[in-house]
Amino acid sequence: MSPPAHKGRGAVSRSDGRFETRPVELDAEEVLRRNQQAPVTELTAMRAGKIISYNRSPDVPFDRSINPYQGCEHGCIYCYARPSHSYLDLSPGLDFETRIFYKPDAASRLLEEWEKPGYDCQPITIGANTDPYQPAEKALQITRQMLELFLRHRHPVNLISKASLITRDIDLLAELARRNLCSVAISLPTLDPALKRIMEPRVPSASARLRAIELLSSNGIPTSVLVAPVIPAVNDAEIERILEASAAAGATHAAYIFLRLPHEVKTLFTEWLSEHLPDRAEHVMSLVRQASGGRDYDNRFGVRQTGRGAYADMLAARFRTACKRFELTRDRYQGRLDCSQFQRPGQQQLGLDL
Numbered sequence: 001m002s003p004p005a006h007k008g009r010g011a012v013s014r015s016d017g018r019f020e021t022r023p024v025e026l027d028a029e030e031v032l033r034r035n036q037q038a039p040v041t042e043l044t045a046m047r048a049g050k051i052i053s054y055n056r057s058p059d060v061p062f063d064r065s066i067n068p069y070q071g072c073e074h075g076c077i078y079c080y081a082r083p084s085h086s087y088l089d090l091s092p093g094l095d096f097e098t099r100i101f102y103k104p105d106a107a108s109r110l111l112e113e114w115e116k117p118g119y120d121c122q123p124i125t126i127g128a129n130t131d132p133y134q135p136a137e138k139a140l141q142i143t144r145q146m147l148e149l150f151l152r153h154r155h156p157v158n159l160i161s162k163a164s165l166i167t168r169d170i171d172l173l174a175e176l177a178r179r180n181l182c183s184v185a186i187s188l189p190t191l192d193p194a195l196k197r198i199m200e201p202r203v204p205s206a207s208a209r210l211r212a213i214e215l216l217s218s219n220g221i222p223t224s225v226l227v228a229p230v231i232p233a234v235n236d237a238e239i240e241r242i243l244e245a246s247a248a249a250g251a252t253h254a255a256y257i258f259l260r261l262p263h264e265v266k267t268l269f270t271e272w273l274s275e276h277l278p279d280r281a282e283h284v285m286s287l288v289r290q291a292s293g294g295r296d297y298d299n300r301f302g303v304r305q306t307g308r309g310a311y312a313d314m315l316a317a318r319f320r321t322a323c324k325r326f327e328l329t330r331d332r333y334q335g336r337l338d339c340s341q342f343q344r345p346g347q348q349q350l351g352l353d354l
Contacts, residue, residue: 006039008201009054009075011082011093012255012271039098041073043136046101052311053108053125059301062158065128066110068142070101072130074162076200077272081129083263097202100136107145111345114153121342123156125245135202153345154181158336160226162200164189164208167215174219180338183222186213186251188242190235199234210249217250222251225328230315231259232287233280239315240322247326254328256319258307259288261297287311307348 006012026027054064057100071085075097079237082092090099103109104292113119126132132143150157150174159173159182161167166184170244190196191206204212225246230236243254261269285296292298298308306312323329 006094009039009094009097010096011075011077011091011268012275016196024261039094041098041100041135043140044099044101045104047072048103048106048109050114050289051106053128057301057303060128062128064125065125066106066146067129068103068106068132068146069130069136071096071099073097073100073135074131074203075164076203077269078199078231078259078265079130080260080262080265082265082268084129086264090254093268102136102140102142104140104142104304105140107149109150110146114155115345119153119344121339123158123337123339124150125160126159127160131161131163132159133161133165138165138168140247143156144172146167149232150178150181153343154179154341156339156342158183158185158337160185160187162203162209164204164212167212170215170219170221173216173221175326177219177221179341181341182337183224184216185224185226186236186246186257187218187225187228187247189229189231190238191245192235192238193243195235198272207246210245211248213249213251217252222253224255225251225336226255226257227319228255228257229259230256231284232234232291232311233284236315239255239318241323243319243326247328251328254319254323256315257305258291258312258315260299260304261288262299270293292313313352 025165043351052066056063057158070088072079072081073299079096082096085096085099088099090096099124126143126146136274137143147157147169148318157176159183160324166186172342173182173184187208188206188209193205196203196206213223225240225242227239230239247252259269270285273284277284289295291309291312292303293308298304306316
């Protein structure tokens with residue numbers, strides 16, 4: 001039997017991470033107390049190590065990224081970044097969405113990277129794992145501080161978010177876009193308010209995200225929509241409606257990602273299904289396995305993002321057809337952002353004619 005869900009939280013439990021080194025057996029009374037206690041969000045400063053993360057994944061359209069936060073209060077049950085909390089000896093469940101770590105020195109560490117003589121300027125993606133505009137950003141403004149540096153030093157940047165807070169930074173994003181230095185992707189997996197409340201509890205509404213797309217695009221900022229994840233028998237029927245609404249709001253490109261269940265996410269997701277959608281839980285997982293070669297998750301490159309087999313092929317065909325119908329066919333990465341304008345820190349001062 002799954003523990004009871006907490007209002008405003010995605011994960012049903014605070015299950016151990018796979019690297020748990022201090023397993024503790026709680027008595028029944030303590031388990032009941034913890035389950036009844038509403039989880040409180042805790043923010044903790046974390047010194048940034050290497051601020052830019054590099055990847056060589058052939059199915060990811062960028063090779064470097066920055067995440068100003070570890071953990072995410074949005075609480076999306078499907079988040080494939082949840083297992084990262086295991087490395088902190090914390091739960092990928094409730095801890096991931098209540099124990100948030102932020103990097104107050106992110107901007108200064110970024111400058112240090114750019115100052116290195118061998119630094120090669122290529123577009124950096126912000127928000128590949130956790131949302132750079134989650135609730136903590138409203139006060140901490142770490143993402144904004146970095147965007148100010150991207151603009152000052154003319155460095156290209158791509159942002160991924162599902163938060164309407166991104167519109168706060170339109171002044172910076174519009175100026176970056178005017179110089180062909182930025183693009184934005186807004187994640188929108190459902191238009192259903194009831195489903196959103198249980199699947200991504202602390203994320204702004206779909207209407208707020210559509211307004212964000214409209215504001216961004218009307219200010220000249222290239223904006224795409226990311227239908228992620230597509231979950232069989234949960235939100236797959238909404239693909240066409242999401243794309244139509246996004247195109248009407250001004251999006252020019254769309255992409256999707258099939259549900260990914262790496263490591264602890266599988267257990268967390270099946271707990272969530274049992275709690276919130278018990279009538280279809282078996283059917284959902286059956287379709288997931290059909291698209292994953294009979295497994296709960298196929299982590300191979302070229303498959304993990306889209307799935308495979310008849311059901312996955314049907315989703316891909318529907319998505320292509322809808323993109324063509326709603327003119328969402330411009331490739332977000334086709335034109336590439338302009339790397340030639342980059343000004344290394346200190347370069348402006350050295351170039352002064354004194």
